[in-house]
Amino acid sequence: MKRTLIAAYLALIITFVPAFCLVWRSGGSSQAGPSPSPAAAPQALGVRETAAPSPSASTRPSPGPSPSPSPSQGAEPAPERLLVKCGPEVYDVDMQEYLIGVVAAEMPAYFEPEALKAQAVAARTYAMYCAATGRHSDAQVCTDYACCQAWISREDMESNWGESFEENYSAVSRAVEETRGEYLCYEGEPVFAAFHSSSCGATEDCGAIWNPLPYLVSVSSPETADTVPDFISQVELSPLDFRDTVLSAYPWADFTGEESSWVGEISLEDSGRVAWATLGGIEISGTEIRSLFSLRSTAFTLEYTGSGFLFTVTGYGHGVGMSQHGANLMAAQGSDYTQILAHYYPGTVLVK
Numbered sequence: 001m002k003r004t005l006i007a008a009y010l011a012l013i014i015t016f017v018p019a020f021c022l023v024w025r026s027g028g029s030s031q032a033g034p035s036p037s038p039a040a041a042p043q044a045l046g047v048r049e050t051a052a053p054s055p056s057a058s059t060r061p062s063p064g065p066s067p068s069p070s071p072s073q074g075a076e077p078a079p080e081r082l083l084v085k086c087g088p089e090v091y092d093v094d095m096q097e098y099l100i101g102v103v104a105a106e107m108p109a110y111f112e113p114e115a116l117k118a119q120a121v122a123a124r125t126y127a128m129y130c131a132a133t134g135r136h137s138d139a140q141v142c143t144d145y146a147c148c149q150a151w152i153s154r155e156d157m158e159s160n161w162g163e164s165f166e167e168n169y170s171a172v173s174r175a176v177e178e179t180r181g182e183y184l185c186y187e188g189e190p191v192f193a194a195f196h197s198s199s200c201g202a203t204e205d206c207g208a209i210w211n212p213l214p215y216l217v218s219v220s221s222p223e224t225a226d227t228v229p230d231f232i233s234q235v236e237l238s239p240l241d242f243r244d245t246v247l248s249a250y251p252w253a254d255f256t257g258e259e260s261s262w263v264g265e266i267s268l269e270d271s272g273r274v275a276w277a278t279l280g281g282i283e284i285s286g287t288e289i290r291s292l293f294s295l296r297s298t299a300f301t302l303e304y305t306g307s308g309f310l311f312t313v314t315g316y317g318h319g320v321g322m323s324q325h326g327a328n329l330m331a332a333q334g335s336d337y338t339q340i341l342a343h344y345y346p347g348t349v350l351v352k
Contacts, residue, residue, distance in 0.1 A: 085139035109168035112331035116175035128190035196317025204319030221326035253280030
């Protein structure tokens with residue numbers, strides 16, 4: 001009898017143990033994948049700040065399916081702390097506290113809660129991207145928005161917000177807390193989560209400015225002049241100022257002809273932004289023209305008025321990635337933060 005029972009137990013063990021081991025080995029292991037390698041992308045976010053033909057006020061981007069938070073693709077968990085360079089000093093900072101300062105600096109606190117949450121995820125993602133690229137030898141990220149991301153201290157928030165501090169701080173900290181640990185990845189690595197202030201009709205393809213990336217392509221964006229303050233701006237220059245500005249960078253430019261002939265062909269990107277324009281016989285990129293004349297974006301028209309040169313500019317920023325005003329409008333129209341992120345960063349996975 002005992003021999004019969006032992007044989008039965010052995011049979012059960014032989015049958016089920018391999019299957020159990022197979023299930024256990026294929027389960028959600030917390031083992032992190034390889035560290036992300038620096039991506040061939042721009043060295044500066046240039047956040048504070050693009051655009052194309054404007055849709056009607058009722059037009060709304062189709063966000064597509066919402067990505068569910070997932071630990072897939074071998075992605076590492078978001079770090080709980082960061083080495084942050086502020087001026088000459090480097091501080092070991094809690095990630096959540098750091099992000100409150102970033103979101104407060106990068107997006108108006110009165111924006112829709114889902115827009116603030118989208119910004120929190122983008123900011124966490126971008127901080128992780130900066131850390132992976134190793135752009136700082138002594139820190140993972142800095143507080144210079146021209147290099148990494150903007151950041152302000154709690155004291156600055158109190159000074160800036162005054163009586164609205166408690167309300168604004170609560171809104172920003174709630175967005176950061178409700179997205180704790182969430183970030184966007186592509187092929188297991190944190191993405192270059194670029195963002196900008198506003199677009200008109202469409203965002204810019206990353207390849208038009210920097211290196212192309214599959215998740216930073218031109219997509220529709222719903223904001224208009226009715227929903228964004230200072231959406232349209234103008235810069236007017238005398239012929240002398242216009243000529244001298246171009247000559248300061250291109251001293252070989254030719255302005256000997258009639259003033260009306262100084263502006264030649266203007267080529268546009270698919271997004272409606274200026275790819276390049278011929279000024280004084282020199283082909284100059286839209287981004288360089290934006291810099292030379294301190295324009296708010298490369299979505300501009302340029303005309304000779306008879307007495308000078310007039311730039312009419314739409315939107316604000318480089319135009320790549322998430323439009324903050326577009327995100328706010330999508331949120332107001334019912335999209336949640338996962339839909340906003342899926343729309344502006346197509347093909348990415350939201351990891352938690």
